[in-house]
Amino acid sequence: xxxxxxxxxxxxxxxTIKFYLREGILPTGAARGATQxxxxxxxxxxxxxxxxxxxxxxxxxxxxxxxxxxxDHPDADLFTTLGKAISALPPYVESGGGEHPRARAAIExxxxxxxxxxxxxxxxxxxxxxxxxxxIPLTDERLDAYGAALHPMAEYDVAGAPGxxxxxxxxxxxxxxxxxxxxxxxxxxxxxxxxxxxxxxALYEPVVVALRRLAHxxxxxxxxxx
Amino acid sequence: xxxxxxxxxxxxxxxTIKFYLREGILPTGAARGATQxxxxxxxxxxxxxxxxxxxxxxxxxxxxxxxxxxxDHPDADLFTTLGKAISALPPYVESGGGEHPRARAAIExxxxxxxxxxxxxxxxxxxxxxxxxxxIPLTDERLDAYGAALHPMAEYDVAGAPGxxxxxxxxxxxxxxxxxxxxxxxxxxxxxxxxxxxxxxALYEPVVVALRRLAHxxxxxxxxxx
DNA sequence: AATATTGGATACTGTAACTATCCAATCAGC
DNA sequence: GCTGATTGGATAGTTACAGTATCCAATATT
Numbered sequence: 045x046x047x048x049x050x051x052x053x054x055x056x057x058x059x060t061i062k063f064y065l066r067e068g069i070l071p072t073g074a075a076r077g078a079t080q081x082x083x084x085x086x087x088x089x090x091x092x093x094x095x096x097x098x099x100x101x102x103x104x105x106x107x108x109x110x111x112x113x114x115x116d117h118p119d120a121d122l123f124t125t126l127g128k129a130i131s132a133l134p135p136y137v138e139s140g141g142g143e144h145p146r147a148r149a150a151i152e153x154x155x156x157x158x159x160x161x162x163x164x165x166x167x168x169x170x171x172x173x174x175x176x177x178x179x180i181p182l183t184d185e186r187l188d189a190y191g192a193a194l195h196p197m198a199e200y201d202v203a204g205a206p207g208x209x210x211x212x213x214x215x216x217x218x219x220x221x222x223x224x225x226x227x228x229x230x231x232x233x234x235x236x237x238x239x240x241x242x243x244x245x246a247l248y249e250p251v252v253v254a255l256r257r258l259a260h261x262x263x264x265x266x267x268x269x270x
Numbered sequence: 271x272x273x274x275x276x277x278x279x280x281x282x283x284x285x286t287i288k289f290y291l292r293e294g295i296l297p298t299g300a301a302r303g304a305t306q307x308x309x310x311x312x313x314x315x316x317x318x319x320x321x322x323x324x325x326x327x328x329x330x331x332x333x334x335x336x337x338x339x340x341x342d343h344p345d346a347d348l349f350t351t352l353g354k355a356i357s358a359l360p361p362y363v364e365s366g367g368g369e370h371p372r373a374r375a376a377i378e379x380x381x382x383x384x385x386x387x388x389x390x391x392x393x394x395x396x397x398x399x400x401x402x403x404x405x406i407p408l409t410d411e412r413l414d415a416y417g418a419a420l421h422p423m424a425e426y427d428v429a430g431a432p433g434x435x436x437x438x439x440x441x442x443x444x445x446x447x448x449x450x451x452x453x454x455x456x457x458x459x460x461x462x463x464x465x466x467x468x469x470x471x472a473l474y475e476p477v478v479v480a481l482r483r484l485a486h487x488x489x490x491x492x493x494x495x496x
Numbered sequence: 497a498a499t500a501t502t503g504g505a506t507a508c509t510g511t512a513a514c515t516a517t518c519c520a521a522t523c524a525g526c
Numbered sequence: 527g528c529t530g531a532t533t534g535g536a537t538a539g540t541t542a543c544a545g546t547a548t549c550c551a552a553t554a555t556t
Contacts, residue, residue, distance in 0.1 A: 047533070059515050062534080067513095072534095079522045079533040089403070096400040098513090100361050102328065105513070123490055130483055135326055135476060156488040164487060168480035174322040175473045177315075180466060182477065189426040190481055193419040198485030200415040202493070243404050245483065250361055250397035251408065252482065253475055255376075255416055257356055257390035259424035260471070262382040264349055267428070273502070285546050288503080293544095298503090305502040305553045324544090331544070 047073070050083045054091045061091070069094055069109050093243075101246045107132040111242055118238040129242040131163045133249075137170045146172035146182075153184060154191040197252075201244060206236050273299070276309045280317045287317070295320055295335050319469075327472045333358040337468055344464040355468040357389040359475075363396045372398035372408075379410060380417040423478075427470060432462050 051058040064070040070090055073081030090112075097103045097111065110132040119125045144160055147169040151158045159165060172182055277284045290296040296316055299307030316338075323329045323337065336358040345351045370386055373395040377384045385391060398408055 057515075058533095060513085063514060066535090075534090077522065077533090079520085079535095081534070092403050096403065100397060100400050102360060123494060126486075126490070134328060151484060156484060157491040159487065159491070162484070162487055164480050164483035167476065168484060171326060171473070171476035171480050174326050175469075175477060177318050177322060178469050178473055179315075180469060180473070186426060186430065190423060190478065191485075193423040194478070194481050195485045195488070197416060197419040198482060198489055200412060201486060202489045204412065240406060243401075243406060245486070247397070247401050247404055247406070249479055249482070250393065251401060252416065252420070253479070254390050254394035254397050255420050256424060256475070256478065257471065258377060258382060258388070258394060259417075259421045260352070260427065261385065261388055261390060262421070263424055263428045264352070265383040265385070268349060283546080284502095286544085289545060292504090301503090303502090303553065305504095305551085307503070 045083050047081065047083065050087060050091070054088055054095075056091060056095065064091070064094060067105055067109065069105065069112055097246060100250050102134060103132070103246070111246065115235065115239045115242055118234055122234070122237060122241065125238055126241050126245070127162060129238075130245060133246055135167055135170065137163075137166045139166050144169040146176070150182065150187055153187060154195075156191075156195075201248070205240050205244075206233070271309050272306065273309065276313060276317070280314055280321075282317060282321065290317070290320060293331055293335065295331065295338055323472060326476050328360060329358070329472070337472065341461065341465045341468055344461055348460070348464060348467065351464055352467050352471070353388060356471060359472055361393055361396065363389075363392045365392050370395040372402070376408065376413055379413060380421075382417075382421075427474070431466050431470075432459070 045053070047058055047061060050056075051061055054061075061070065065072055070087065073083040073087060075081050093112075094108060097108045098105070103111065111129055114125055114129050114132075119128070139160075142160060144165055147165050148158055148160075150168065150172065151165070175182055271279070273284055273287060276282075277287055280287075287296065291298055296313065299309040299313060301307050320334060320338075323334045324331070329337065337355055340351055340355050340358075345354070365386075368386060370391055373391050374384055374386075376394065376398065377391070401408055
């Protein structure tokens with residue numbers, strides 16, 4: 045299809061599509077001549093994905109570029125790739141010098157793996173500092189409730205990954221390999237695993253947040269009487 | 271304290287504080303003369319809260335104004351107030367005409383209260399459309415896993431509200447009153463309840479999101495071997 | 497009295513994400 | 527083949543947001 049049809053089918057203005065092409069987040073169509081390029085369904089899907097990441101996940105263009113780049117050209121190590129992807133997701137916080145006392149206490153209280161190089165650790169530290177300053181600090185009791193709810197949820201996410209994505213190419217990382225056959229997975233399959241992990245993180249968070257808000261509403265509605 | 275001290279103690283530039291005063295999200299200090307105003311710890315806390323909402327919850331100034339306005343002058347009906355607060359939180363989506371098939375199916379599958387006037391319903395619809403388009407639709411099985419995890423979490427949140435916030439002023443809304451004494455709660459106590467509910471929603475979401483990311487990391491780390 | 501600071505008003509800056517215009521080279525229909 | 531519409535590509539302009547910076551007359555402070 046031509047660019048005008050791509051625009052019509054996606055609902056995105058031609059000028060905006062050109063902008064995305066310029067920014068390098070949408071691949072150019074197959075050139076059919078000096079003034080014609082051919083776009084296909086892949087372009088349409090990519091365009092829709094860009095809009096979802098921009099509007100729903102609220103990612104700036106630069107971070108969309110990073111995320112799509114990871115999907116298109118994943119690192120050998122999926123663990124590292126996921127780390128990079130999470131760095132590209134809001135909220136954007138810097139490490140802050142290496143000390144994350146609140147996050148460390150919380151994670152160790154839950155018995156989870158504490159790793160101060162992981163962006164989510166910094167994000168947790170910052171989030172905990174904020175609720176503390178607002179006068180509603182996270183109690184151990186509430187932390188237990190959250191941990192008990194979220195860990196099984198996360199396990200479900202990982203279990204549902206295509207072909208046990210987490211094990212992909214473990215051999216290349218020095219980590220023990222759980223599933224030997226994973227090391228022989230094709231680049232396409234690895235890309236699918238990265239895609240699942242990265243988009244699952246970026247796009248499922250709005251789902252989780254919306255469900256949590258609706259759970260609050262449900263409880264409030266029940267309390268007020270049906 | 272004077273404005274320069276407020277700036278020093280909060281780490282926010284004087285010019286920015288003046289900007290917040292202009293925008294009406296930070297109350298002016300008590301005037302001590304034509305060129306002097308007195309700021310206290312309330313101003314300092316408010317300033318820190320503004321920064322948390324802006325940087326962590328990524329709220330635009332206009333929405334911060336809305337949220338703070340709800341805390342300062344809550345509606346009689348806390349249920350309505352919470353709805354307005356959630357409208358001010360990202361992601362910003364419009365109703366879209368009244369049809370929310372994906373959200374409706376999901377909520378009814380969970381047996382929760384479906385209310386198409388609630389912003390979180392529109393947000394869920396949009397989020398579900400996005401994951402669907404990205405090729406990783408929400409299965410009923412995953413929905414069950416999420417619902418089973420999130421509902422108890424939300425119950426914990428509501429139970430922890432100061433004085434059973436949800437029941438506050440139920441008498442004024444026409445809804446049945448669960449706790450009769452709640453109707454006599456003072457304006458200050460009601461404001462505290464709204465504050466807990468609104469900030470709990472806005473500021474705890476980053477905590478939940480960070481914990482979910484860390485749970486994924488924990489699981490990945492365990493799978494790859496300690 | 498001299499110097500610094502303040503509140504208040506106004507103007508300016510920088511960034512991000514588009515949006516619009518222009519142009520020469522086609523392409524599509526007649 | 528001719529003509530008007532469309533395209534890719536480049537460049538420039540717009541809008542919104544969130545601050546920053548400057549000015550000024552009126553105090554505070556020393």
